[in-house]
Amino acid sequence: xxxxxxxxxxxxxxxxxxxxxxxxxxxxxxxxxxxxxxxxxxxxxxxxxxxxxxxxxxxxxxxxxxxxxxxxxxxxxxxxxxxxxxxxxxxxxxxxxxxxxxxxxxxxx
Amino acid sequence: xxxxxxxxxxxxxxxxxxxxxxxxxxxxxxxxxxxxxxxxxxxxxxxxxxxxxxxxxxxxxxxxxxxxxxxxxxxxxxxxxxxxxxxxxxxxxxxxxxxxxxxxxxxxxxxxx
Numbered sequence: 001x002x003x004x005x006x007x008x009x010x011x012x013x014x015x016x017x018x019x020x021x022x023x024x025x026x027x028x029x030x031x032x033x034x035x036x037x038x039x040x041x042x043x044x045x046x047x048x049x050x051x052x053x054x055x056x057x058x059x060x061x062x063x064x065x066x067x068x069x070x071x072x073x074x075x076x077x078x079x080x081x082x083x084x085x086x087x088x089x090x091x092x093x094x095x096x097x098x099x100x101x102x103x104x105x106x107x108x109x
Numbered sequence: 110x111x112x113x114x115x116x117x118x119x120x121x122x123x124x125x126x127x128x129x130x131x132x133x134x135x136x137x138x139x140x141x142x143x144x145x146x147x148x149x150x151x152x153x154x155x156x157x158x159x160x161x162x163x164x165x166x167x168x169x170x171x172x173x174x175x176x177x178x179x180x181x182x183x184x185x186x187x188x189x190x191x192x193x194x195x196x197x198x199x200x201x202x203x204x205x206x207x208x209x210x211x212x213x214x215x216x217x218x219x220x221x222x
Binding site: 004033041042043044045048087089096097098099100101102 | 144149150151152153154157167199209210211212213214215216
């Protein structure tokens with residue numbers, strides 16, 4: 001079957017760095033997405049990886065290893081506004097998105 | 110402002126009633142999707158449309174139907190609502206089939222009582 005695993009909840013301190021991991025098993029693979037979702041709001045796009053390696057975009061970076069079925073989202077210089085859920089989603093061979101349940105990130109002062 | 114709009118934003122519905130959730134996008138995206146989001150579960154695909162005039166079933170299509178008469182609109186209909194359909198429903202669109210950034214509507218919070 002198809003499956004996306006990510007931690008349910010993480011806590012970090014303002015100004016610190018946090019890494020949110022995601023492992024995936026899909027029938028075929030056509031890329032991995034990370035989305036941010038604040039409570040009561042819609043998901044918004046953060047990053048997309050299709051090749052192995054690190055993609056950096058400001059304070060956020062995303063890494064992909066296709067051979068390991070693994071990705072992570074790295075958030076640096078954490079701010080209180082980064083408190084949100086982070087959703088990992090993999091695109092299968094039919095180009096459909098398979099979503100993880102999301103990681104709720106709590107930032108403490 | 111270009112984007113994707115859902116209506117209503119919230120609704121309380123009696124079980125057995127018929128309900129249509131509306132979704133409109135003005136980005137001329139080919140692909141559109143309906144998801145439901147329940148606590149502790151990931152977004153689950155209900156139905157999708159890769160282009161106007163075509164639709165497909167997602168992971169949890171039972172009890173729901175969709176139509177795609179034109180590029181902009183993608184309504185979701187619950188023929189006879191049941192309490193298990195209580196959820197937050199998100200409509201989304203993307204330029205192409207499964208590829209590229211997906212843009213989401215603000216969601217419809219539906220409670221079936």
